[in-house]
Amino acid sequence: MPGLIDSHCHITFGEPSSNDELFFHRPQSTSMLVAAFNVPKLLRAGVTGFLDADCIFDLGPALRDGIEAGLVEGPRMTAGLNALLTSVGGTAGRLIPDSGTVGYAQVTGGRDEIVRTTRRQVKYGADWIKVHATGSVPNRSGELTVWSAEELRAVTDTAHSLDTPVVAHCRNAHATRLAAETGVDLILHASFLDEPAVEALVASGAAVAPTFTFLANLADHGAMVGAGGGQADLFRGEIEATATQLRRAFDAGVPVLCGSESGFSLTPYGHWHAREMEVLVDAMGLSPLQAISCATRNGALALRRPMDSIGVIAEGAAADVLVVDGDPSVDVSVLGDRRRLRHVFSRGRSVDLHRPWPQRRQLPMETVGQWSSEVLTWDRVHR
Numbered sequence: 282m283p284g285l286i287d288s289h290c291h292i293t294f295g296e297p298s299s300n301d302e303l304f305f306h307r308p309q310s311t312s313m314l315v316a317a318f319n320v321p322k323l324l325r326a327g328v329t330g331f332l333d334a335d336c337i338f339d340l341g342p343a344l345r346d347g348i349e350a351g352l353v354e355g356p357r358m359t360a361g362l363n364a365l366l367t368s369v370g371g372t373a374g375r376l377i378p379d380s381g382t383v384g385y386a387q388v389t390g391g392r393d394e395i396v397r398t399t400r401r402q403v404k405y406g407a408d409w410i411k412v413h414a415t416g417s418v419p420n421r422s423g424e425l426t427v428w429s430a431e432e433l434r435a436v437t438d439t440a441h442s443l444d445t446p447v448v449a450h451c452r453n454a455h456a457t458r459l460a461a462e463t464g465v466d467l468i469l470h471a472s473f474l475d476e477p478a479v480e481a482l483v484a485s486g487a488a489v490a491p492t493f494t495f496l497a498n499l500a501d502h503g504a505m506v507g508a509g510g511g512q513a514d515l516f517r518g519e520i521e522a523t524a525t526q527l528r529r530a531f532d533a534g535v536p537v538l539c540g541s542e543s544g545f546s547l548t549p550y551g552h553w554h555a556r557e558m559e560v561l562v563d564a565m566g567l568s569p570l571q572a573i574s575c576a577t578r579n580g581a582l583a584l585r586r587p588m589d590s591i592g593v594i595a596e597g598a599a600a601d602v603l604v605v606d607g608d609p610s611v612d613v614s615v616l617g618d619r620r621r622l623r624h625v626f627s628r629g630r631s632v633d634l635h636r637p638w639p640q641r642r643q644l645p646m647e648t649v650g651q652w653s654s655e656v657l658t659w660d661r662v663h664r
């Protein structure tokens with residue numbers, strides 16, 4: 282079968298367990314070393330292509346070019362630079378400054394600045410421009426739409442005029458509709474889709490990478506690693522509500538792509554790239570072969586390749602091939618078990634699957650240090 286294409290992967294994040302770690306415990310030079318250490322794991326998990334649309338310190342294009350030049354072993358990669366955010370912020374709320382950059386974020390605003398920032402990203406090697414169309418604010422539930430239609434249009438018009446597609450993080454129905462209507466090419470999450478959003482998707486031709494894997498891992502296994510805080514039902518509800526509507530979009534021809542959101546402690550590299558297909562089967566009711574197409578053939582879009590030139594087994598197509606012990610067209614979960622991968626071919630060459638899985642120790646200051654886990658009151662000592 283064709284190699285997997287992960288359309289939503291954060292190779293430069295280095296598996297942080299909090300936004301504090303991601304934004305404030307990742308020096309630039311160290312981040313590149315960690316990314317170079319992690320990227321071979323993708324290949325060894327059967328991922329032969331991936332899109333990393335937003336990276337910390339704009340490292341993506343350099344990593345992509347390093348892989349292509351043979352400095353680092355890794356899959357084919359398409360890369361973005363920082364994600365564009367308005368001053369409201371993105372998923373990290375108040376950790377995002379009012380202007381400037383932090384971690385993966387570049388705060389922008391006003392037509393001129395948005396145009397200039399978009400042009401700059403293309404100049405420095407962006408295959409994709411990423412926008413956080415929604416963001417979280419402390420006193421509100423869910424995520425708010427934090428871009429106007431005019432601002433989004435400034436991104437898409439500028440990017441498209443420079444032959445560059447745009448991908449948007451959208452975690453509410455309104456933002457998904459807005460993104461589709463303003464010419465965004467790929468929508469991540471598309472959470473809580475409603476009818477107008479589905480209609481806008483169908484009319485626009487935008488693709489969707491729902492990226493259920495992070496939520497599914499949190500809901501199903503989070504408690505095992507101290508995550509989720511009893512919100513498993515909430516996450517399951519988000520998957521169910523989104524999947525039902527996304528199925529309607531899928532049936533109407535909206536391309537669905539598979540992304541794992543690998544790059545966090547709940548989605549470490551090389552472990553969960555195939556899980557999205559299981560969720561598409563379970564929650565969206567796709568057949569295993571339909572789900573596999575989302576993670577292979579449809580991934581051509583994320584890699585900016587012509588359809589059927591990659592992600593398929595065909596004469597003349599890219600020689601990215603897996604040999605699997607099992608039949609994923611019957612049970613797609615076999616693709617998540619690395620022991621069942623007999624061979625991985627990337628660009629026609631066999632990947633060595635017999636080496637030990639890469640291991641490392643923690644770096645100094647890599648995690649958030651705590652003084653204590655509880656407060657030492659006088660009463661506590663003297664009771």
Ligand SMILES: [Zn+2]
Pocket residue numbers: 289291542
């Ligand atoms: Zn993401």
